[in-house]
Amino acid sequence: MADGEVDWAGQIVALKRDGYIAVEPHLAPSVRSVRTALDRFRGLIG
Numbered sequence: 001m002a003d004g005e006v007d008w009a010g011q012i013v014a015l016k017r018d019g020y021i022a023v024e025p026h027l028a029p030s031v032r033s034v035r036t037a038l039d040r041f042r043g044l045i046g
Contacts, residue, residue, distance in 0.1 A: 008040070008044055009044055012041075012044045012045055016045070021045070023038070023041065025037075025038070
């Protein structure tokens with residue numbers, strides 16, 4: 001969930017509406033990058 005052109009907030013709203021939220025963490029390039037992505041995700045699903 002890096003910065004870019006994807007409307008992540010809109011995507012999360014649509015996924016929640018459809019009853020589907022899944023997280024597939026990949027530990028490459030680092031655990032830190034996974035933690036950063038999860039923090040951003042948590043902020044969006046609030």
